[in-house]
Amino acid sequence: xxxxxxxxxxxxxxxxxxxxxxxxxxxxxxxxxxxxxxxxxxxxxxxxxxxxxxxxxxxxxxxxxxxxxxxxxxxxxxxxxxxxxxxxxxxxxxxxxxxxxxxxxxxxxxxxxxxxxxxxxxxxxxxxxxxxxxxxxxxxxxxxxxxxxxxxxxxxxxxxxxxxxxxxxxxxxxxxxxxxxxxxxxxxxxxxxxxxxxxxxxxxxxxxxxxxxxxxxxxxxxxxxxxxxxxxxxxxxxxxxxxxxxxxxxxxxxxxxxxxxxxxxxxxxxxxxxxxxxxxxxxxxxxxxxxxxxxxxxxxxxxxxxxxxxxxxxxxxxxxxxxxxxxxxxxxxxxxxxxxxxxxxxxxxxxxxxxxxxxxxxxxxxxxxxx
Amino acid sequence: xxxxxxxxxxxxxxxxxxxxxxxxxxxxxxxxxxxxxxxxxxxxxxxxxxxxxxxxxxxxxxxxxxxxxxxxxxxxxxxxxxxxxxxxxxxxxxxxxxxxxxxxxxxxxxxxxxxxxxxxxxxxxxxxxxxxxxxxxxxxxxxxxxxxxxxxxxxxxxxxxxxxxxxxxxxxxxxxxxxxxxxxxxxxxxxxxxxxxxxxxxxxxxxxxxxxxxxxxxxxxxxxxxxxxxxxxxxxxxxxxxxxxxxxxxxxxxxxxxxxxxxxxxx
Numbered sequence: 001x002x003x004x005x006x007x008x009x010x011x012x013x014x015x016x017x018x019x020x021x022x023x024x025x026x027x028x029x030x031x032x033x034x035x036x037x038x039x040x041x042x043x044x045x046x047x048x049x050x051x052x053x054x055x056x057x058x059x060x061x062x063x064x065x066x067x068x069x070x071x072x073x074x075x076x077x078x079x080x081x082x083x084x085x086x087x088x089x090x091x092x093x094x095x096x097x098x099x100x101x102x103x104x105x106x107x108x109x110x111x112x113x114x115x116x117x118x119x120x121x122x123x124x125x126x127x128x129x130x131x132x133x134x135x136x137x138x139x140x141x142x143x144x145x146x147x148x149x150x151x152x153x154x155x156x157x158x159x160x161x162x163x164x165x166x167x168x169x170x171x172x173x174x175x176x177x178x179x180x181x182x183x184x185x186x187x188x189x190x191x192x193x194x195x196x197x198x199x200x201x202x203x204x205x206x207x208x209x210x211x212x213x214x215x216x217x218x219x220x221x222x223x224x225x226x227x228x229x230x231x232x233x234x235x236x237x238x239x240x241x242x243x244x245x246x247x248x249x250x251x252x253x254x255x256x257x258x259x260x261x262x263x264x265x266x267x268x269x270x271x272x273x274x275x276x277x278x279x280x281x282x283x284x285x286x287x288x289x290x291x292x293x294x295x296x297x298x299x300x301x302x303x304x305x306x307x308x309x310x311x312x313x314x315x316x317x318x319x320x321x322x323x324x325x326x327x328x329x330x331x332x333x334x335x336x337x338x339x340x341x342x343x344x345x346x347x348x349x350x351x352x353x354x355x356x357x358x359x360x361x362x363x364x365x366x367x368x369x370x371x
Numbered sequence: 372x373x374x375x376x377x378x379x380x381x382x383x384x385x386x387x388x389x390x391x392x393x394x395x396x397x398x399x400x401x402x403x404x405x406x407x408x409x410x411x412x413x414x415x416x417x418x419x420x421x422x423x424x425x426x427x428x429x430x431x432x433x434x435x436x437x438x439x440x441x442x443x444x445x446x447x448x449x450x451x452x453x454x455x456x457x458x459x460x461x462x463x464x465x466x467x468x469x470x471x472x473x474x475x476x477x478x479x480x481x482x483x484x485x486x487x488x489x490x491x492x493x494x495x496x497x498x499x500x501x502x503x504x505x506x507x508x509x510x511x512x513x514x515x516x517x518x519x520x521x522x523x524x525x526x527x528x529x530x531x532x533x534x535x536x537x538x539x540x541x542x543x544x545x546x547x548x549x550x551x552x553x554x555x556x557x558x559x560x561x562x563x564x565x566x567x568x569x570x571x572x573x574x575x576x577x578x579x580x581x582x583x584x585x586x587x588x589x590x591x592x593x594x595x596x597x598x599x600x601x602x603x604x605x606x607x608x609x610x611x612x613x614x615x616x617x618x619x620x621x622x623x624x625x626x627x628x629x630x631x632x633x634x635x636x637x638x
Contacts, residue, residue, distance in 0.1 A: 116460045118460075247480065250477065253467075253471055254474055256459060256460070256461050256463065257457055257459055257468070257471065258454075258457060260454060261452075261454060263423050263443065264421060264423065264447060264450075264451065264452040264454070265447055265471060265472070265474040266443050266444040266445075266447030266448070266474055266475030267443070267474065268443055306461075306462075310462060310463070310464070311461035311462055311463055312463070
């Protein structure tokens with residue numbers, strides 16, 4: 001009954017006949033994907049650093065970056081003020097956009113994988129409600145408070161998101177286990193509860209009209225990082241979250257077959273589930289504190305990359321980090337330049353650009369999308 | 372070689388007792404079918420044997436060691452499970468699914484080593500799934516899919532294989548294919564096999580030891596001719612049956628006793 005060939009799997013023969021990626025082997029396709037996304041990310045960072053009140057050509061930006069990095073030594077042909085603009089004002093913001101995009105996209109992969117639900121996004125377990133609640137409290141009550149170089153809004157948004165995660169997790173536990181359906185429902189309940197508390201808070205404080213506008217803009221999302229100091233802390237948190245996410249890829253693959261099978265495969269299911277929730281929430285909370293509630297990135301980017309590269313989390317997480325970063329840098333650039341001198345909330349752009357792109361891709365893959 | 376010992380095990384779901392003082396021994400290299408009506412606790416027993424659930428009373432021993440004291444990781448290297456139904460919402464390829472079987476053998480943060488690749492290749496060869504490697508698992512037929520899930524279990528390089536209704540929803544030729552594969556794994560590769568089987572006749576034909584559960588305990592056990600008797604089967608399932616013996620079949624055949632069809636009394 002067994003096949004004829006003795007050992008060594010015939011990997012080459014009719015490779016990937018139906019796999020998502022009919023031409024290249026999955027590994028080659030992954031490497032090509034990483035390369036393309038890295039180029040896109042670098043290009044978007046350079047481009048985004050050039051645009052603004054003072055336009056600086058990409059060629060000059062690249063020279064500045066290479067010069068600063070010590071790769072090549074050039075006699076600077078640009079005015080020092082341009083260098084100040086790029087390094088002190090634009091780069092922190094552009095890099096923050098990249099990190100926020102990566103964090104949201106990674107968190108989306110984590111929650112979609114854990115919950116095995118295509119509609120899951122970084123906010124699915126209610127962290128958005130908690131973040132919004134924290135941010136509004138910050139805006140309305142403690143506008144002069146600051147923590148580690150962060151104003152009240154980002155600091156309390158972070159704490160609100162993490163606090164909600166803890167509450168949702170504890171409410172969902174039944175006899176030492178956390179059923180994912182319960183987790184989803186409890187998360188939804190908290191999200192709604194806190195979301196409407198925010199509305200109440202804003203109505204009660206109507207006289208603080210200024211604050212209401214800040215909160216409204218914050219809810220639609222917008223990168224507000226202003227200097228390297230703020231970026232440093234966010235970068236640290238997001239780097240830790242990214243490392244954590246990559247370490248969970250094996251468990252996420254096992255979870256894809258269901259918790260029961262994951263357990264048979266030797267995965268410590270409840271511990272790994274808690275790890276996914278904590279890492280996902282840390283990434284979300286960090287992103288939210290630097291960029292408000294940016295929607296859609298964490299939902300759409302993982303789906304697009306899964307369509308193109310398959311669901312294997314070891315690859316998907318790497319691709320999602322790069323893809324989310326490149327996407328949000330671009331969206332943030334557009335937000336800054338579409339309606340000068342006004343800046344649009346970046347959440348509007350992620351939805352207006354990401355939505356149609358995703359719909360197009362869904363139409364083009366003719367097979368039914370199994371995610 | 373691994374053996375399982377179950378002594379005086381009780382288990383209940385939400386206060387409803389499923390198993391009440393069940394005892395049995397499964398020796399290394401045995402091929403055992405667990406029979407019994409729906410809801411009698413066949414799946415529960417398999418879950419307990421796999422260590423995924425812990426009995427409320429009594430104990431389960433893996434090679435003489437209480438199963439709940441063995442780390443999950445180590446259990447998964449000795450015992451592999453093929454559940455009745457595996458839903459996979461993602462578009463994983465067959466090879467990716469089989470590779471997941473190596474999970475308990477991988478070191479933390481370590482990648483695939485040559486022995487992992489060898490185990491995957493061998494598991495796919497044994498189950499005749501090598502040529503399916505790059506296909507999306509959800510696009511396979513029921514029989515192919517079941518062979519892939521078995522391949523994943525074999526990639527764990529277990530000593531004991533537990534299967535829950537492995538022929539569920541398969542046509543007759545695919546049922547034979549899967550059960551022949553299981554028999555071969557047992558006979559040629561020395562794997563201890565315990566399977567919950569719905570169909571008495573398939574169980575009689577492919578397993579040398581049958582075990583019928585009834586009211587939370589073992590009603591009867593032994594070779595097919597000792598267990599597939601009308602009194603035992605009727606008591607376990609609560610309905611009239613007819614036993615047919617043919618010259619060349621290895622085991623008696625159990626038929627429902629019809630009130631309308633012609634009765635050929637053979638007892």
